[in-house]
Amino acid sequence: MDRVHEMEVLVAIADVGSFAAAGRRLHISPPAVTRAVASLEARLGVRLLNRTTRSLSMTEAGVRFLETARSVLAGIEAAEKEALGEMAAPQGRLTVTTSFTFGRTALAPIVSEFLGAHPQVSLSVLLIDRTVNLVEEGIDVAVRIGPLSDSSLIARRVGQVRRLLVASPKYLDRRGWPQNPSDLKLHSIIAFTGLVANRKWGYLDRGGVAYQSFEPRLEINDAATAIAAATAGDGITVALSYMVAEQLRSGALVPVLEPVTPPPVPVHLVHPHNRLVAPKVRAFIDFAAPKLSRRLQELAVDPLGETPGAEAPG
Structure with missing residues (x-):
């Protein structure tokens, strides 16, 4: 087994205090952590860790080896940084x-x-x-x-966005405003498949998230085309807030069912x-x-x- 990997495992265990947490830190399974420790102890011929079902601690040999392992790993990292030219211009x-x-x-x-x-x-x-x-x-x-x-x-x-239902005022004047999510079944839905691939809209319901299914009148894999169709008055579409910011500011689109709009993502x-x-x-x-x-x-x-x-x- 890779000696450097074994050292990394031991250092991770010492830092986080358990085999399971060390595995999560290194993105390896708990059995892989156990194998690395067993391999290291077998090769060195000494026990490095005292472990029971309730406690975990370093032996004296483990404490000495841990200090050396940290120094070795720091040296490897420094060598890699120097080889890569960490402080050089990105290229x-x-x-x-x-x-x-x-x-x-x-x-x-x-x-x-x-x-x-x-x-x-x-x-x-x-x-x-x-x-x-x-x-x-x-x-x-x-x-x-x-x-x-x-x-x-x-x-x-870097930030957050909202998932909104939007429609043009002329569409809503013609078809009426949906008052609750179930009303979406009575409306023309324009579905951008990138956001509603499963033909469902998630909304807030009693502190949780519920889903309303619908059958789209128009289904398309391009957000800009779906938004253009909604702006033209063809129906209601789902969009992320950044996609329709200008249309909302200008009034070309308005949000519907805003009281149950999901929280930002x-x-x-x-x-x-x-x-x-x-x-x-x-x-x-x-x-x-x-x-x-x-x-x-x-x-x-x-x-x-x-x-x-x-x-x-x-």
């Missing part, structure tokens, strides 16, 4: 992904500014309306909207977990995070159609 090709609409609305100008500030970096921007596996698809950074399900990613929160910049983050990745996140935060504030419209003040999103 190389960086791949970033987000959705089509967010890329056009919020990310595009930031990408242009970043390239101007970092002449040795080239960028590949992938606009994809699906969640991609960053490691498998060789992507350095992604913008994720919504709760994060992948605990192996490092995330920096977070927006994060994420990248794969690596012991050493490449300078180009660190530079992009440090550059883009505050700018995306400001851009999301500019595009923030609450369910009542009012623009918030200077307070940063959550």
Whole structure:
């Protein structure tokens, strides 16, 4: 077994106090933690940990070895940083992904500014309306909207957005305002599949979230087209608040069923977990995070159609 890995496991156990927590920290299973400790103790010929079902502590040999392990790991990290030129100017090709609409609305100008500030970096921007596996698809950074399900990613929160039901005033004058979620079955629904792939809308109900199903009159995989159809008076659509900020401000669209609008969802910049983050990745996140935060504030419209003040999103 990798000796460096065994040292990392021992240090993690010492830092967090349990095999299970060490596994979560290192993104490995509890049995893998146990195997690493057993392999290390067998190779050294000494017991490093006293462990029972209720307690965990270092032996004297474990304390001595732990100090050496920390020093070795620090030396390896320092060598890697020197080899990578951590303090050098960011360089190389960086791949970033987000959705089509967010890329056009919020990310595009930031990408242009970043390239101007970092002449040795080239960028590949992938606009994809699906969640991609960053490691498998060789992507350095992604913008994720919504709760994060992948605990192996490092995330920096940059803001929040709301999922709204919107329609044009002329449509509502013609068809009437829905008074409760079940009324959606009586209306023409324009479904952007990126947000309502299951043909359901989540709404607040007695402190929790309930779902109303519907049969779309128009179903489409492009948010801009769905919003254009709603603006033209063809029906009600679901959109994230940043997508329709301008239409809400101008009155071309208005929110419906706002009392049961779900709470905001977070927006994060994420990248794969690596012991050493490449300078180009660190530079992009440090550059883009505050700018995306400001851009999301500019595009923030609450369910009542009012623009918030200077307070940063959550």
